[in-house]
Amino acid sequence: MRRQVHQALRELDAPPPGPPSRARRPGGGRKKTAGKDPAVFTDQFRYLNDQVQRFLRAGWPVISVDTKKKELVGLFKNGGQEWQPKGQPDEMNVHDFPDPTLGKAIPSGICDVTRNGAWVSVGHDQDTAAFAVESVRRWWANDGRTAYPRTGSDWNSACG
Secondary structure, eight states: OHHHHHHHHHHTTOOOOOOOOOOOOTTOOOOOOOSSOHHHHHHHHHHHHHHHHHHHHHTOOOEEEEEOOOEEOSSOOOSSOOOOOTTOOOOOOSSOOOOTTTOEEEEEEEEETTTTEEEEEEEOOSOHHHHHHHHHHHHIIIIIHHHOTTOOOOOOOOOO
């Protein structure tokens, strides 16, 4: 078969292919199954979307909560950009070892879909679920309660 491919390429004045690659990427498996029947997920998302639309029509809060990765606190190099006066760069730690006194910060964002708003909490709780719940409590106490004074229902969905 390989000779036939080379012969066909020669007839077309095309260069022959290189050697076949034997390299595999780590975890180079191929996804073949989705587990459950995709129709089950379609039904779930359709149900959730119907509930969201019902809440939006009623003017009730629809929020999405997302906790981001832990970040070192202190003078560490970060991949972002910050402009400094020429010749006056910020001094950073030589190594990115966590400071045991400062620890790590965990940002948690709440997207208020109904009002197209946002709330960000930054904490240090290692229990992501507890931190997310506390973020929602703080959003409700500081923003949600006044934005939605007539909310008559509690409903939430945790998709993750």
